[in-house]
Amino acid sequence: MKKYWTILGLCLLCMVIFVPVTLADETVPSAAATIAPKIDSGDTAFVLLSAALVMLMTPGLALFYGGMVRTKNALSTIMQSLFIVAVVSVQWVLWGYTLAFGPDIHHLIGSFDWLLLNGVGQTPNPDYAATIPHMAFMIFQAMFAVITPALITGSFAERMKFPAFIVFTLLWVTFVYDPVAHWVWGVGGWLRNLGLLDFAGGTVVHILSGVSGLVVALVIGKRKGHGSEAMLPHHLPMTVLGAGLLWFGWFGFNAGSALGANGLAASAFVVTNTAAAAAALSWVFAEWSLQGKPTVLGAASGSVAGLVAITPASGYIAAGPSIIIGFAAGIICYLAVSVLKGKLGYDDSLDAFGVHAIGGTWGAIATGLWASKAINPAGADGLFYGNPGQVVTQLIGIGASWAMAIVATFIIIKIVMLFMPVRASAEEEVLGLDISEHGERGYAYQDLMSGSPVFHEKLAVHHADVIATLKLNAEERGQ
Numbered sequence: 002m003k004k005y006w007t008i009l010g011l012c013l014l015c016m017v018i019f020v021p022v023t024l025a026d027e028t029v030p031s032a033a034a035t036i037a038p039k040i041d042s043g044d045t046a047f048v049l050l051s052a053a054l055v056m057l058m059t060p061g062l063a064l065f066y067g068g069m070v071r072t073k074n075a076l077s078t079i080m081q082s083l084f085i086v087a088v089v090s091v092q093w094v095l096w097g098y099t100l101a102f103g104p105d106i107h108h109l110i111g112s113f114d115w116l117l118l119n120g121v122g123q124t125p126n127p128d129y130a131a132t133i134p135h136m137a138f139m140i141f142q143a144m145f146a147v148i149t150p151a152l153i154t155g156s157f158a159e160r161m162k163f164p165a166f167i168v169f170t171l172l173w174v175t176f177v178y179d180p181v182a183h184w185v186w187g188v189g190g191w192l193r194n195l196g197l198l199d200f201a202g203g204t205v206v207h208i209l210s211g212v213s214g215l216v217v218a219l220v221i222g223k224r225k226g227h228g229s230e231a232m233l234p235h236h237l238p239m240t241v242l243g244a245g246l247l248w249f250g251w252f253g254f255n256a257g258s259a260l261g262a263n264g265l266a267a268s269a270f271v272v273t274n275t276a277a278a279a280a281a282l283s284w285v286f287a288e289w290s291l292q293g294k295p296t297v298l299g300a301a302s303g304s305v306a307g308l309v310a311i312t313p314a315s316g317y318i319a320a321g322p323s324i325i326i327g328f329a330a331g332i333i334c335y336l337a338v339s340v341l342k343g344k345l346g347y348d349d350s351l352d353a354f355g356v357h358a359i360g361g362t363w364g365a366i367a368t369g370l371w372a373s374k375a376i377n378p379a380g381a382d383g384l385f386y387g388n389p390g391q392v393v394t395q396l397i398g399i400g401a402s403w404a405m406a407i408v409a410t411f412i413i414i415k416i417v418m419l420f421m422p423v424r425a426s427a428e429e430e431v432l433g434l435d436i437s438e439h440g441e442r443g444y445a446y447q448d449l450m451s452g453s454p455v456f457h458e459k460l461a462v463h464h465a466d467v468i469a470t471l472k473l474n475a476e477e478r479g480q
Contacts, residue, residue, distance in 0.1 A: 051257025073433025
């Protein structure tokens with residue numbers, strides 16, 4: 002174990018030393034330097050509340066994923082999301098925020114000027130939000146950085162060792178999420194300058210996490226028994242609760258990205274809810290028609306697919322297109338999960354790729370189709386409003402996000418594999434990661450080998466008494 006923490010310490014040291022601080026420090030002058038910013042208390046309260054809602058999404062994701070794994074891996078799956086809240090929150094303050102949003106270096110990365118939040122205080126930064134404290138914007142963006150790697154864990158659920166997971170997460174957030182966040186949202190970022198429209202993270206959050214998750218799943222291999230034994234969700238009510246918390250928190254995710262309590266926030270709120278509802282309907286109807294029954298898991302998954310797809314478009318489109326985007330997302334993501342995954346044979350445990358990568362890609366394309374300056378004058382018109390070039394810009398952003406996720410994630414996971422075991426052993430997988438990695442189990446009466454309830458003498462006597470009573474009552478009724 003000492004070896005793991007030594008390696009982790011060396012990784013942290015290397016990240017501080019070698020992240021592109023050696024590049025020339027080219028700062029971009031403020032576009033609003035001559036305007037005296039003034040804090041608006043309503044906007045500030047709204048953004049802080051939105052940050053809290055986005056934070057709630059990661060515990061919601063923990064429940065969403067935790068209910069979908071087998072009993073013996075419930076706690077380890079929940080722990081991954083919970084631990085990410087802690088580790089990425091610290092990383093963001095130390096160096097993540099400055100890399101993502103700090104003064105631009107060659108349109109690729111932020112400088113280290115805001116290391117340890119130096120210069121990020123209680124006054125606004127007009128480049129990002131002129132009516133709220135700079136620190137409020139920072140913590141709102143921190144919650145985006147938190148949930149993104151948590152989404153990845155759905156792809157490698159039930160088979161990655163915890164020390165490797167920690168190192169992978171730190172490296173991935175630093176070398177994948179932070180740079181792409183700067184490309185898309187940072188002042189001077191090349192995709193922002195190009196005109197890419199991504200209101201709340203279709204490329205930065207969903208494409209990056211979904212594609213990266215698939216890369217990790219392919220590199221470390223399938224779960225033991227995949228394809229030959231049932232790997233069913235152990236607690237669907239937990240999953241539904243998680244989906245509900247995600248839906249609730251997503252209002253902060255999308256509406257909060259307006260960075261003010263205004264009409265744009267209200268519009269983003271409405272289209273977010275509408276797309277989620279439309280996608281839940283279409284997913285359920287699709288599986289009902291193809292598989293014969295509408296499932297609770299399908300309704301939960303469909304709502305998340307709609308939320309994913311509407312994310313990049315939420316600040317640029319009207320309510321009508323949001324129905325189309327959501328309805329299409331439910332069908333597209335359902336087919337990716339139920340058909341594409343089976344045909345290609347990869348083990349994306351909890352369908353992070355099928356929902357987030359595919360849904361995020363569709364949402365980014367749809368933004369280029371239905372974006373309207375009538376909704377957001379700071380955006381652009383899309384294809385259906387006379388600007389076909391916006392679709393090309395969206396495709397460039399999608400391609401860059403896919404490429405970065407594939408190449409960088411592959412390199413990172415291979416580097417981690419050089420220094421420590423990444424994949425749990427066959428024995429550890431059979432036992433379950435709850436016990437093998439954390440020494441705990443989620444349920445009092447649980448067979449550690451199979452995850453099924455263990456035989457308990459008192460329970461058996463109670464069950465026998467109940468059965469005897471039922472038989473006696475039936476005989477007395479003459480049945």
